[in-house]
Amino acid sequence: MAATNGGPLSVTISIDPPTTDPPTTDPALRRELDRWSAAPADGLRLARLVTCQVRRHGKHRLGVPLLAALAGIRDRHGDADTFLAAFLDSVLDRHEDRFRNQTYLALPLLGLILADRSSGLDPHRLSALLVADLLAHEAPVAGTEPGEADVRRKRIRHATTLLAAVSPAHLGDPPAPPPTPAGAWLALTVLPVSVVHDEYFFLRCLQIHELVFTVLTEGLRDATRAVRCRRVGDAVAHVRRARTVFHRAALLFRIVATMRPAQFHDFRRFTDGASAIQSEAYKRFEIACGDPAAERIASEAFSNVPVVLAEARHGDSLARATADLRRDGGAAGPDLDRLTAEVELVETAHHRWRTTHHRLAVRMLGDAPGSGHTAGVPYLRQCLGNRLFTPAG
Numbered sequence: 001m002a003a004t005n006g007g008p009l010s011v012t013i014s015i016d017p018p019t020t021d022p023p024t025t026d027p028a029l030r031r032e033l034d035r036w037s038a039a040p041a042d043g044l045r046l047a048r049l050v051t052c053q054v055r056r057h058g059k060h061r062l063g064v065p066l067l068a069a070l071a072g073i074r075d076r077h078g079d080a081d082t083f084l085a086a087f088l089d090s091v092l093d094r095h096e097d098r099f100r101n102q103t104y105l106a107l108p109l110l111g112l113i114l115a116d117r118s119s120g121l122d123p124h125r126l127s128a129l130l131v132a133d134l135l136a137h138e139a140p141v142a143g144t145e146p147g148e149a150d151v152r153r154k155r156i157r158h159a160t161t162l163l164a165a166v167s168p169a170h171l172g173d174p175p176a177p178p179p180t181p182a183g184a185w186l187a188l189t190v191l192p193v194s195v196v197h198d199e200y201f202f203l204r205c206l207q208i209h210e211l212v213f214t215v216l217t218e219g220l221r222d223a224t225r226a227v228r229c230r231r232v233g234d235a236v237a238h239v240r241r242a243r244t245v246f247h248r249a250a251l252l253f254r255i256v257a258t259m260r261p262a263q264f265h266d267f268r269r270f271t272d273g274a275s276a277i278q279s280e281a282y283k284r285f286e287i288a289c290g291d292p293a294a295e296r297i298a299s300e301a302f303s304n305v306p307v308v309l310a311e312a313r314h315g316d317s318l319a320r321a322t323a324d325l326r327r328d329g330g331a332a333g334p335d336l337d338r339l340t341a342e343v344e345l346v347e348t349a350h351h352r353w354r355t356t357h358h359r360l361a362v363r364m365l366g367d368a369p370g371s372g373h374t375a376g377v378p379y380l381r382q383c384l385g386n387r388l389f390t391p392a393g
Contacts, residue, residue: 022063026053033069040077043084044184050091051188058194060094060270067095083185086112090191101278104271105207106189113189116182123211123218125175127248128167129186130211132174134204134255135159155201155258162208162251194267198259202267205256206276212248213281219245220288220318227321232335239318239342246349253356257363264364277301283308289346289388290319296386318343323391343389350388 025033029049035041050070053062070088078085086109093103102108114121121129138156141149164171177183189207192199223238276282283305286292292312296302302309322343326336 022066023053023057023061025063025066026056029053029066033066033073036073036077037069040080043077043081043087044181046073047084047087047185047188050087051191054091054191056195058267058270059091059191060193062091062095064095067092071095083109083112083182087185087188094193099271099273101206101274101276102280104191104193104274105203105210106191107207107210109185110189110207110210113182113186116180119178119180119182121178123215124166127208127211127215128163128170128175129177130204130208131159131163131166132170133186134201134208135163135174137200137204151258151260155255158251158254158258162248162255165248165251192267193270196263196267198263199267202256202259202264205252209249209252210279210281212245212252213279213285215245216242217281217285217288220285221316224288224316224318224321227318227325227339228316230325232325232339235318236335236338236342239339239346243342243346243349246346246353249353250349250356253353253360257360259364261364275304278304280305280308284311286388287312287315288317290317290390292386293390317391319389319391347388354386 026049029052032041032046032049036046053066071092074085074088074092078088087106089108090103090106093099110126113119114123114126135156138152138159141152144152160171163174167175177186190200190203192203219238219242223235223242226232226235226238277300283302287308292302297309297312302312322336322339
């Protein structure tokens with residue numbers, strides 16, 4: 001059955017019918033592996049061929065000989081090509097028993113693309129590129145069953161609203177990846193475990209989610225620095241912008257809600273080990289807002305993100321900075337009152353977001369446990385009452 005993932009970030013492929021045995025490696029990929037066995041070659045070309053193989057069959061069905069050959073290439077030549085190394089780390093995560101949210105979403109590779117100065121990307125523009133790619137993936141509705149076409153049209157409508165929120169200038173002219181070596185890798189940052197159509201858009205939504213919370217964290221940290229410098233008016237502006245950005249997180253849930261539970265469970269059976277509880281971006285946002293209670297810091301929420309846990313012990317938070325300023329009497333009452341009001345609006349938006357997340361999980365998961373070895377829906381229900389802006393002590 002022919003299929004295309006469409007769009008400027010996608011690779012056109014043909015999907016083979018599923019079989020019990022590992023699929024045969026594409027001849028062009030075999031030739032490329034032979035070339036690499038003699039000497040390092042073009043990393044981007046190798047990655048494109050591997051991506052085609054992944055999207056034909058699903059990452060969970062790649063054969064051991066292929067994976068072993070790719071591991072050898074990464075180990076021998078990864079230091080010379082960091083983009084290839086990050087890409088192969090995501091391809092090999094299941095094979096090497098380290099399948100997690102970071103590698104499932106190819107976040108290390110996205111991070112390298114974002115950090116490339118010649119590409120000129122920031123989290124806002126990268127989000128716009130990912131939304132545009134999601135739209136391109138969903139656009140070909142001709143030939144689909146009527147019910148499927150209706151779902152895709154609804155998904156496209158919600159994604160278009162999200163693109164308008166992220167980058168209004170690109171509504172009539174979808175953004176294209178930067179014409180740089182790093183930009184060329186952007187098409188290779190979706191590595192689904194299955195061949196289920198909806199997994200592609202689900203992966204893009206999760207990547208955009210990480211970027212949304214990256215932007216939110218930057219805004220809250222800017223607000224905290226402003227409070228420490230007693231520029232409370234600037235802090236108010238930063239928090240107000242953060243509240244606007246939070247709207248994007250709600251829009252993402254509208255897109256994800258178009259997925260049917262059957263489609264979700266069709267690929268979720270291959271994602272055990274990767275979970276949103278491992279989101280470093282969300283936990284950084286949480287500790288930028290306030291100081292989580294000792295029991296939350298000691299819980300699985302933070303044990304799953306050890307890097308952020310270490311940051312939590314030494315970082316500052318907006319709630320702490322504001323409490324210190326209030327105690328010291330270092331700001332005029334009206335400015336501090338405005339900041340408090342803006343913070344409460346973010347708190348309210350976050351509570352709505354968390355409640356929507358819980359409702360969506362109930363619909364999609366039911367009683368199934370979380371893929372990150374959590375209790376699933378009961379875990380989310382337990383977190384509903386958590387507040388963000390709580391100072392230490």
